[in-house]
Amino acid sequence: MALSILSLWLLLAGLIPCSCGPVTPPTETSNTPAIQGAAPFFNNQKFALSLYRQLPKSKQGKNVIFSPLSIIVPLVLLAFQDKPEARRQVLQDLGFRVTGALDAKAAVQYGKLLSTLLPAKHCGIHTGSLLFIDKTLKPEKTFLSLANSSYNSDVALISFGNHELAKKQIDLAIKVKTQGKVTRLLRNLKPPTNLFLTNYNFFKGKWKYRFNPKYTGMKNFSLSNGTNILVPMMQRIGWFQLQYFSQIHSYVLQLPFTCNISGVFFLPNGGDLKECEKALLEQSFDTWIRPFPLRKRWLFFPKFSIPVALQLESFKHVNSNLKLFNKRMDLSGITLQKAPLKVTTAMHRAELAVNEDGEGEDVSKTRVNPEPGLATLHFNRSFLLLILDEASNNLLFMGRVVNPTKVNMDAVHRP
Numbered sequence: 404m405a406l407s408i409l410s411l412w413l414l415l416a417g418l419i420p421c422s423c424g425p426v427t428p429p430t431e432t433s434n435t436p437a438i439q440g441a442a443p444f445f446n447n448q449k450f451a452l453s454l455y456r457q458l459p460k461s462k463q464g465k466n467v468i469f470s471p472l473s474i475i476v477p478l479v480l481l482a483f484q485d486k487p488e489a490r491r492q493v494l495q496d497l498g499f500r501v502t503g504a505l506d507a508k509a510a511v512q513y514g515k516l517l518s519t520l521l522p523a524k525h526c527g528i529h530t531g532s533l534l535f536i537d538k539t540l541k542p543e544k545t546f547l548s549l550a551n552s553s554y555n556s557d558v559a560l561i562s563f564g565n566h567e568l569a570k571k572q573i574d575l576a577i578k579v580k581t582q583g584k585v586t587r588l589l590r591n592l593k594p595p596t597n598l599f600l601t602n603y604n605f606f607k608g609k610w611k612y613r614f615n616p617k618y619t620g621m622k623n624f625s626l627s628n629g630t631n632i633l634v635p636m637m638q639r640i641g642w643f644q645l646q647y648f649s650q651i652h653s654y655v656l657q658l659p660f661t662c663n664i665s666g667v668f669f670l671p672n673g674g675d676l677k678e679c680e681k682a683l684l685e686q687s688f689d690t691w692i693r694p695f696p697l698r699k700r701w702l703f704f705p706k707f708s709i710p711v712a713l714q715l716e717s718f719k720h721v722n723s724n725l726k727l728f729n730k731r732m733d734l735s736g737i738t739l740q741k742a743p744l745k746v747t748t749a750m751h752r753a754e755l756a757v758n759e760d761g762e763g764e765d766v767s768k769t770r771v772n773p774e775p776g777l778a779t780l781h782f783n784r785s786f787l788l789l790i791l792d793e794a795s796n797n798l799l800f801m802g803r804v805v806n807p808t809k810v811n812m813d814a815v816h817r818p
Contacts, residue, residue, distance in 0.1 A: 445516060447471050447498040448688045451798040453721040456684060464627060466809055468711045468753045468802035470604040476517050477532060477600055478727060480554045481746070483510040484546065484734050496720035498797075507545075514553025520792055522799075526662035527609060531580055532556045532602035535573055537563040540597065540738040563596050577601065588750055597742070598734065601750040606790075606800065607708075611659035613761030614639050619706060625784045626806060627675075634807045635706040636783070637759055640773055643702060644695035645780070651678040654780065657695055658704075661762055663794060667691050669787035676785050676803060683787060691789065692796055701779045707807035710754040716746065755790075755800060 451471035458467060475497050482493040483505070490505045494513070503509065522528050534550070536542060538560040550556040559576045562568045570592050577585045581603055588601055614637040622636040644657035653671040660666060669679045669691075683691070718727050728746035735741045790800035 443500065445499050445520075445797065446795070447475055447797050450475065450496065450498050450721050451801050452684050452688075454718060455680075455801060457718050464805060466709050466711060466802070466804055466806060468709055468755045468800060469713055469751060470753050470800050471798045472517070472520060473530065473532075473602055473604045473753075474715065474727075474751055476514075476554055477534070477556065477602065477749075479513050479517065480510075480550060480556065481728075481732065481734060483507075483513070483549075484736050485732050489732070492725070493720065496722050496725070498721075507549075510549055511553045514549070518553070518555060520795060520797055522662045522664060522792075526664065527607040529581070529584075529605040530603065532600070533576060533580060534558045535561045535563075535576070535599040535601070536738070537561060537597040539564075540740055540742055540744075542738055543736065546737050561599075563592075566592050566594060569596070573599070573601075577603070581605075584754075585752060588752075589748070593748055596747045598737075598744050598746050599748045599750075600728070600746055601752070603752040603754075604800075605754045605756070607756040607758070607760075608660045608662070608664060610759075610761030610763070611661055612639070612641060612763035614704075614759035616759045619759060622703065623783060624705060624807060627785060632806070632808060636703050637706050638701065638703045640699070640701050640777070642697045642699050643780075645698045645700065646695040648682070651682045653679050655691060655695070656702075656780065657692075663792065664799065665692070665791045665793045667789040667791070668782065670780070670782055670784070671786075676787060676805075679787050680803075688796075692791065699777065701773045701777050703779065703781045703783065704757070705782055705804075705807040706758050707804065708754065708756040709804065709807070709809075710752070711802070713751045713753075715749040715751050753800065755788075755802070 454469065454471060454474070455467075478493065478497060482490050482497075485493070487505065491501050494501050494505070499513070521530065532555070534556060536558060540560075542558055547558060550558065557580065559572070561572050561576075570589065573589070573592070574587050577588050584605060585603055592599075616637075618639070619635050619637045621633045623631040624634040624636075625631055645654060647654050651669075651671070652673065653669055656668045656670065658666050658668060669676075669683065671679050716726070716728050719725060720727060728749050730745055732745055734744040734746075737744055785803065785805040787803045788800070789798060791798055
């Protein structure tokens with residue numbers, strides 16, 4: 404099998420920061436330098452919320468994890484291959500404050516900016532992307548160079564004329580690329596196909612203050628149907644940035660991870676996420692990321708690893724009816740033959756893993772021995788999560804956890 408690998412799509416990952424430490428309010432330090440100029444130039448919050456609104460009905464009541472920043476990377480790359488008049492609208496919909504000419508030099512600069520927002524490998528992120536093109540077409544060297552040097556993306560040549568063979572080639576390529584973590588992308592390959600995008604984003608970050616695995620134990624987690632399941636529940640005592648919002652009957656917890664990554668978790672009192680989701684989608688984003696008061700709590704948080712797959716070809720941009728990968732895109736410049744090209748399938752794979760690992764004070768010999776009357780905070784029911792880059796407040800991940808033991812890979816469903 405002739406498989407040619409270059410570089411395309413990109414991704415991101417990250418986790419969560421906030422102030423939560425041992426038994427005295429901690430002093431935060433940053434392991435990652437701040438991104439200069441990214442915040443005013445680019446903000447993907449509106450785009451992320453738009454994607455969440457468009458989640459298919461088949462995903463209701465299920466775990467959802469997706470990476471808005473990783474989805475944006477190939478859209479930017481492809482936007483610069485489209486007609487010049489289409490680029491500005493697409494980039495603005497993605498969250499860029501567009502100024503100046505959108506030429507070849509700008510294409511490089513936009514890619515480099517996005518790469519600065521992605522945490523380094525030591526932060527627990529394994530990301531990558533593949534663009535599959537029919538083997539009868541030859542990619543342009545300028546496109547390959549841009550994808551490789553500025554967008555950290557891979558290109559593979561596939562036999563799309565033979566659907567069974569093409570599916571085997573795609574599955575082998577993603578298996579190699581992800582070191583065996585992903586072995587199958589699609590149940591079926593939709594014909595006709597000559598351009599297929601996929602990206603993956605696996606995150607296993609480290610807390611700023613670790614949980615002691617000695618105290619992790621199986622405890623009940625309430626599902627939306629009223630039944631309980633047993634999940635491994637971590638616990639620790641510390642000071643946490645925490646606030647109760649009475650209008651949505653929910654606690655909002657900010658919990659810090661390393662690498663200048665910040666997490667925000669929404670825990671409704673009754674386990675019903677509807678009010679939380681409505682507030683998240685309609686209220687100012689600053690409501691959830693401003694500093695919260697430090698409160699001492701006995702925290703219980705589930706240990707989980709949740710993979711989710713989404714197909715994105717039917718999703719739309721923020722401010723228009725334009726699909727993320729629309730029929731009118733002119734991508735013929737990608738190949739030497741100037742053949743008509745359109746993205747017929749776009750797959751997004753994300754996985755978020757949360758365990759006890761972290762930095763900070765070694766608590767291996769510390770006993771969980773709360774003083775009488777210390778309030779507890781149990782994440783033992785459905786909750787929402789945001790994972791942010793602290794410097795720019797761009798969203799690395801967004802989602803909901805309704806069952807920490809459930810794997811959702813029914814990616815064939817579309818909105």
